[in-house]
Amino acid sequence: MAIARKLYLCLNNDTAExxxxxxxxxxxxxxxxxVDFVSKLKYKEVKMLKIRLKRLGAKKQPSYRIVVVNSTxxxxxxxxxxxxxxxxxxxxxxxxxxxxxxxxxxxxxxxERVQYLIKHCKEDGTLDxxxxxxxxxxxxxxxxxxxxEEAKAKAEAEAKAKAExxxxxxxxxxAAPAETEAPAEA
Numbered sequence: 280m281a282i283a284r285k286l287y288l289c290l291n292n293d294t295a296e297x298x299x300x301x302x303x304x305x306x307x308x309x310x311x312x313x314v315d316f317v318s319k320l321k322y323k324e325v326k327m328l329k330i331r332l333k334r335l336g337a338k339k340q341p342s343y344r345i346v347v348v349n350s351t352x353x354x355x356x357x358x359x360x361x362x363x364x365x366x367x368x369x370x371x372x373x374x375x376x377x378x379x380x381x382x383x384x385x386x387x388x389x390x391e392r393v394q395y396l397i398k399h400c401k402e403d404g405t406l407d408x409x410x411x412x413x414x415x416x417x418x419x420x421x422x423x424x425x426x427x428e429e430a431k432a433k434a435e436a437e438a439k440a441k442a443e444x445x446x447x448x449x450x451x452x453x454a455a456p457a458e459t460e461a462p463a464e465a
Contacts, residue, residue, distance in 0.1 A: 327351075328359065328387040330379060342366050345374060345393060347382050363404065365396060372396065372406035 327350040334354065336342035343365045346358035360382070363374035379397055383389060389397060399407045416424065 328382065328385075330362065330382060330387050330389040330393045332365065332390070332392060333358065340368065345379070345396065347387055350388075365406070370406055370408045372400070372404070374400050374404045374406075376400045376402070376404060 328347055329350045330345065330347050331354075332343040333346045333348070334341055334343055344358075345362045345365060347360045347362065348356060348358045360378070362379050362382075363372065365372045365374070374396065376397060379389070379393075396406065401407050
């Protein structure tokens with residue numbers, strides 16, 4: 280009984296066929312197909328393309344090129360196409376958005392950062408950056424701010440309750456003289 284020790288994947292005209300290599304011989308058999316035919320089949324490697332950033336610049340001064348590259352290549356490997364550049368320090372970007380969208384339609388996968396850049400890219404290829412206005416506070420400052428907000432909310436609630444009491448008292452005073460005057464007229 281022959282046991283398969285290796286499997287080869289042959290692609291021919293968009294059809295895939297698994298061809299085992301048997302222990303008994305070093306020849307490949309394909310389940311009844313001629314060995315010469317099998318040798319003519321093309322072995323293909325499927326390549327996945329990514330749109331990602333290629334780092335340039337000095338230490339602690341990054342600058343990136345936005346490139347389309349094979350997913351198995353190194354970060355700074357040879358790109359298929361360069362789509363633009365991006366400087367995260369100054370938020371300056373020049374980007375070919377239409378070419379990037381064409382590559383995505385062809386099956387290229389953008390990284391998270393590149394997806395963000397595509398989403399926030401204007402039609403002329405510049406970055407539409409809006410600085411966040413939230414300020415990070417320390418734990419002590421955050422506790423102080425919450426205490427101030429609670430004291431303010433408590434003071435507003437007391438003022439509102441006092442105003443309601445005064446309004447109710449004023450209505451009661453207006454109603455009391457009207458009741459005393461009514462029996463005098465009758």
